[in-house]
Amino acid sequence: MKVDGVFSGGGVKALAFIGALEELEDQGYTFSRVAGTSAGAILASLNAAGYTAQELKDKLKSLSFEKLVDVPLTDRLLPFMKWLLLYYRLGLYKGNRLESTIEKWLEEKGIRTFADLPHNSLKIICSDLTIGRIVVLPDDLKRVYGIDPATFSVAKAVRMSSGLPYFFIPVKIHGKKGKSVIVDGGVLSN
Known part of the structure; x- marks a missing residue:
């Protein structure tokens, strides 16, 4: 039976979603x-790409904190500098590793942009601080930003939605x- 799914954020709570996905698949x-x-955007994108609950479990087992964050060289050499840089960058980590990990996993299923997914199969929720509103990707890309959704990276959208303030830039x-x-x-x- 076909159903719609909505996955909220909450970091570690995403692991519980995998168990729920597994039970739904079994039913x-x-x-x-x-x-x-x-974190729900990560699971939603991978589910839309065709990953099963078991495949998601296997992927998450291979993850570690170090694989998801890119610690700047300045943080390693001059740890006190990270607090100064936090002020200027508005985040401790760039998020490039998170994005590249998601990009790699999506590419394994043939997904790079929203055009590679079935129409309306995935919605990623972000917060635009400049205009002070929720943004739904890919729907708002053209209307709000003038960007063609067919060319926009799904991994970039997931990175945007997972950009925990002050943790990720x-x-x-x-x-x-x-x-x-x-x-x-x-x-x-x-």
Whole structure:
């Protein structure tokens, strides 16, 4: 039976979602459309790409904190500098490793951009601090930013939605009305 799924954020709570996915799969349910914010965006994107609960478990077993965060050289050489840089960068880590990990996993299923997914099968929720509103990707890409959703990276959208403030540096998008600062979807909607 086909159903829709919505995955909220909450970091470690994402592990519970995998158990729920597994039970739903065992009961014969599959998702035709999924949406997610923050950690839920990670699971929603991988589910939309075709990953099963067991495949997700296997992927997450291989993860470690070090594989998801890119610690700047300055943090290792001059640890006190990270607090100064936090002020200027608005985050401790760039989020590049998180994005590249998600990108690699999506590419294993043939997914790079929203055009590679079935129409309306995935919605990623982000918070645009510049305009002070929730942004739904890919829907708002064209209307709000003038960006073609067919060319926009799903991994980038997941990175944007998972951009926990002050932990990850916010993603900046240049759109119709200038630069927008995008952070974790859970900031405005979880």
